[in-house]
Amino acid sequence: GQQVMQIPQYQHVQEGEDFTTYCNSSTTLSNIQWYKQRPGGHPVFLIQLVKSGEVKKQKRLTFQFGEAKKNSSLHITATQTTDVGTYFCAGPGQAGTALIFGKGTTLSVSS
Amino acid sequence: DAGVIQSPRHEVTEMGQEVTLRCKPISGHNSLFWYRQTMMRGLELLIYFNNNVPIDDSGMPEDRFSAKMPNASFSTLKIQPSEPRDSAVYFCASSPRTTRNEQFFGPGTRLTVL
Numbered sequence: 001g002q003q004v005m006q007i008p009q010y011q012h013v014q015e016g017e018d019f020t021t022y023c024n025s026s027t028t029l030s031n032i033q034w035y036k037q038r039p040g041g042h043p044v045f046l047i048q049l050v051k052s053g054e055v056k057k058q059k060r061l062t063f064q065f066g067e068a069k070k071n072s073s074l075h076i077t078a079t080q081t082t083d084v085g086t087y088f089c090a091g092p093g094q095a096g097t098a099l100i101f102g103k104g105t106t107l108s109v110s111s
Numbered sequence: 112d113a114g115v116i117q118s119p120r121h122e123v124t125e126m127g128q129e130v131t132l133r134c135k136p137i138s139g140h141n142s143l144f145w146y147r148q149t150m151m152r153g154l155e156l157l158i159y160f161n162n163n164v165p166i167d168d169s170g171m172p173e174d175r176f177s178a179k180m181p182n183a184s185f186s187t188l189k190i191q192p193s194e195p196r197d198s199a200v201y202f203c204a205s206s207p208r209t210t211r212n213e214q215f216f217g218p219g220t221r222l223t224v225l
Contacts, residue, residue, distance in 0.1 A: 033213065042202055042216040043154070088154065092212060098144070098167055099212060103153035 002027050004091055006102035013109055019076040021105035023089035030092055032065055032072045033099065038085040079109050113137070115217035117203050123223045129191040132220045135184055136205030144214060145178055145188050146202040154202075160186065193224045 003026045013019050023032065031050045035043040047056055049065035049072060056063045060083075062075045076083055086106045090099040116135040124130055136143045144159040158168040160180045168178070175194070180186040190197055200221050204214040 031212070042219050043204075043214075045213045045215070048213060098156055098159050099214060100156070101154045 002094055002100055004089060004100050004102040006089060006105050008105055009103065010106050011108070013079050013107070015081060015109050015111045016078050019079050019083070019107055021074050021087050021089075021107075023072040023074075023102055025070045025091050027094070028069050030069075032069075033090045034063060034072075034074055035088045035090065035101075036085050037088065037104070041085075043088060076107075079107070081109050081111055083107060084109050115203055115205055115215055117201075117217035117220050119220060120218060121221050121223075123225065124193055125225050126194055127192045128224075129189065130193045130197075130222060130224075132188040132201050132203075132222070134186045134188070134203030134217060136186070136203070137207070137215055138184065140205035140207050140215070141183075142206040142212075143180060143186050144204040144206070145186070146204065146216075147199045148202060148219075149199045157188070190222075193222075195224045198222055198224050 005024045007022050031048050033048045034046040036046055037043045047063050049063055052069050053067045054065040060077045064073045072089055074087055086104040088101050088104045090101040093100045115137055118133045142161050145157040146154050147157055148154045155170055157170045158178045159166055163180045176190055178188045200219045202216050202219045204216045206212055206214050
């Protein structure tokens with residue numbers, strides 16, 4: 001079945017270092033979404049990418065959608081302790097509006 | 112505006128008991144989703160509704176799980192009988208009447224089955 005894979009599963013960085021998480025789908029996606037879940041919290045929508053090769057920025061976060069619309073990445077520049085959490089990518093399933101979530105990348109940051 | 116509301120926030124029960132989780136989606140949203148999150152399996156979609164109609168329940172683990180959405184402002188997820196392996200955080204999410212499919216998650220219910 002359709003799968004969305006994320007790597008790495010865990011990443012620890014020193015504050016100020018950069019961080020990147022990668023997302024790969026087994027099928028072409030019409031769009032890809034990114035969510036962040038703080039420890040003990042719930043997933044919160046960050047952004048959606050729709051176009052092939054699209055790049056969007058939110059302050060220190062840069063999101064990219066691959067040319068083939070099967071992969072995506074999230075890059076954080078100069079991480080801060082507030083960036084701690086699990087980052088999920090998600091793509092629409094073949095059944096319609098349901099999203100298929102990757103297993104997430106958990107980021108920890110030490111100061 | 113209030114976000115997605117879930118109750119209870121925490122539930123501790125004994126194996127074999129019936130558990131009912133409740134969700135109130137954001138007003139005006141036409142899609143509602145139930146997820147289960149565990150360390151081992153991550154975030155799993157259990158079932159989702161569109162305009163109160165169940166569309167895909169292929170993620171429901173077994174017949175012990177059932178979900179209803181009697182109206183646009185309320186949904187329940189019931190486990191009967193509960194088992195220790197059902198222990199997880201259960202999230203409800205809703206999505207607006209758009210094609211963006213952005214989902215808004217509730218705070219979750221942390222279920223512990225002893």
